[in-house]
Amino acid sequence: MKVILNKDLNPLGEEGDIRDVAKGYARNYLFPRGIALPYTESTIKLFESRREEIEARKADKRKDALGLKEKLEGLEMLLSMPAGPNGKLYGAVTSQTVADELLKQGFPVERKRIELPGNSFKSVGKYKVTVKLYESAAAEVTVTVQGQELKVETKNPPPNRFRKHRDTEERTEPITPEAGPQTPPEDQNETETEPSPAVSLDAGIVEPSQE
Numbered sequence: 001m002k003v004i005l006n007k008d009l010n011p012l013g014e015e016g017d018i019r020d021v022a023k024g025y026a027r028n029y030l031f032p033r034g035i036a037l038p039y040t041e042s043t044i045k046l047f048e049s050r051r052e053e054i055e056a057r058k059a060d061k062r063k064d065a066l067g068l069k070e071k072l073e074g075l076e077m078l079l080s081m082p083a084g085p086n087g088k089l090y091g092a093v094t095s096q097t098v099a100d101e102l103l104k105q106g107f108p109v110e111r112k113r114i115e116l117p118g119n120s121f122k123s124v125g126k127y128k129v130t131v132k133l134y135e136s137a138a139a140e141v142t143v144t145v146q147g148q149e150l151k152v153e154t155k156n157p158p159p160n161r162f163r164k165h166r167d168t169e170e171r172t173e174p175i176t177p178e179a180g181p182q183t184p185p186e187d188q189n190e191t192e193t194e195p196s197p198a199v200s201l202d203a204g205i206v207e208p209s210q211e
Contacts, residue, residue, distance in 0.1 A: 083147030
């Protein structure tokens with residue numbers, strides 16, 4: 001199904017471009033959002049009347065792209081990434097990594113417009129990244145990836161629980177005070193008092209105890 005784009009839609013095309021798309025895609029997505037119009041005699045005449053306006057906007061885009069190209073190619077991008085002693089990165093530099101860094105420096109560029117050789121960088125070094133701008137305009141950005149040493153936190157070893165337990169036992173043992181020789185206790189049988197004679201309450205006579 002032929003349609004005429006009413007708005008820019010990457011990567012389909014720009015305003016005024018004629019494209020052949022699936023009917024479902026046109027009816028369910030492009031037409032409801034005003035991105036495209038059906039290719040008819042009336043729409044062709046409409047866009048012919050807007051041709052100068054559309055071309056003027058394209059000329060502005062070309063000019064902006066050339067200005068951005070000059071700025072990007074004069075940019076020195078330095079990325080610090082965790083790496084091992086051999087220069088191999090713990091991870092990789094991707095197009096999203098470059099897009100995030102460009103945004104930090106004030107250049108909002110879509111990730112899909114950034115091309116990396118091999119799709120990613122996995123070691124330290126200096127690389128060339130291509131940033132597609134407008135139409136055939138593209139910028140080559142120099143990206144230097146340097147290794148960043150990982151800091152490993154050393155933790156104190158856990159206390160020796162067994163030693164602590166032994167120390168506690170030693171501290172809790174009773175301490176016997178030093179003393180001179182003690183006199184052994186006398187025989188309990190010898191120190192017991194003899195029973196007192198039984199007293200009869202009835203007769204009032206004291207009966208001697210029977211041995």
